[in-house]
Amino acid sequence: MSSVHVFACDDDWLPVFDGVESSGPVRYFAAGVFPVDRLTAFSRGASLPDQGIATARATIECPAYLATASGAAVRTRPVTASDGVTRFYVDQLANPETIEVQMGGRFREGVLIGGRVATVSEAMESQVLYRRFRSALRRHFTRVRAFLVGPSAHRRLLSGWRLTTAAHSPMEFDLAPDSDPS
16 A cells, blocks of 8 residues: 555645646545445546535545546445345445546634645556655655645644644654754
């Protein structure tokens, strides 16, 4: 598995999406488990909803999107549970040429939830797209410990905001600013 963990505000993502999409088109699809067999697609990263707003208190609970640069069709994966109800999964298991993007963002005033760009796939298309995102993130974000932090998120970190992967976790696990500004 390859992943980059980030903290970003809405305006932090825009140059990343622009950088990735300048190398070729990327399509985005709402990922997760759905009651109907329908895909929600976006043609640009700038069109993704709730940019900069964390709709949940933890990264793992925030919306995720599958991104693909290939012309491959994104597929749903039907799963029938023991209660007889079929749900439709949009994930990398059925779409190995994709990567997953979670943006995180402001959960409430003073709290920024982390995001990530990741893939569990070894497919060439997935790895190439992952590297495009990682490169754009490194170009526009600052490394703080194990995270890449966008410019607006970094200003919030320095002004005392909590940068965390879970708002309900103890503050001792939050990202702290580097003591060495270089």
